[in-house]
Amino acid sequence: MHIQNRTFIISGGASGLGLATVRDLHAHGGYISILDLNAENGNAIVNELGSDRTKFFETDVTDTSSVQAAVTGTTAWIAQTGAPIGAVIPAAGVGSPGKLVDRHNEPIPLERLDVVININLRGVLDLIRLCLPHMTTTTPLPPDNERGVIILVSSSAAFDGQPGQVAYAASKGAIRSLTLPLARDLAQYGIRAVSIAPSYFESNMTAQMSDKVRKSLERVLEFPKRPGKGEDFARMVRHCVENVMLNGETIRLDGGTRMPSKL
């Protein structure tokens, strides 16, 4: 899939890995529809990049009417720009660590599990589901009759989840697991599905970790000996957009690091 004159729908695009992807695909000529809860950041990015090729929709991915409104708004914008959807990148996600039973032998409140699963899994599927009817009907591109790509965000936690990551690992493992059947279901339309599984990347999410956790993560890094940067992630997204042979796979983006059991 090419980037110029295509629209990229990016949830979580107001911060971190999603925002780096917004910047990169915009710099390469794409139209960007940003869906995020954070209206202040979202509007600031549109101001910075200009409203010619960016649009922000204040969206809660756990609320299907909010997602539907953003998709409808994006397709109305596409009707003006003539730039059909090139990719959907559902990057909105939350960490929210917690063990299923705490040190006082209290079970974790179910709502805390719901938050993670609803944003990281249900919200991802909902956005893809609502975008697909607009992708399956676009004109396929030669030479392969491609119509677009879904680029999902899994995590190292899908492979080696750490203590306190049961809900997060479940959500990211689900993303990893659904990538192949999604690719198989969408093959008939010329739509691919690829997941990227980053390890420890600089973002708002990881900025909330304690210094102790951050230092212990930095100790286990192989090469390079630094956390990933948004640009590293965005470059991989761009490659997933452009390389038609990537399909049905989860790509680890982790510099060879395997997350340890103990921090």
Ligand SMILES: NC(=O)c1ccc[n+]([C@@H]2O[C@H](COP(=O)([O-])OP(=O)(O)OC[C@H]3O[C@@H](n4cnc5c(N)ncnc54)[C@H](O)[C@@H]3O)[C@@H](O)[C@H]2O)c1
């Ligand atoms: N940073 C890492 O080390 C890392 C590693 C592996 C995977 N990931 C994944 O990358 C993705 C992006 O995370 P990040 O690290 O950039 O975090 P981040 O906190 O910087 O960005 C997440 C964005 O998602 C938005 N968001 C949260 N809940 C939302 C909701 N209900 N509706 C709409 N938007 C919502 C937030 O407002 C924020 O802008 C997530 O799926 C995360 O799980 C991150």
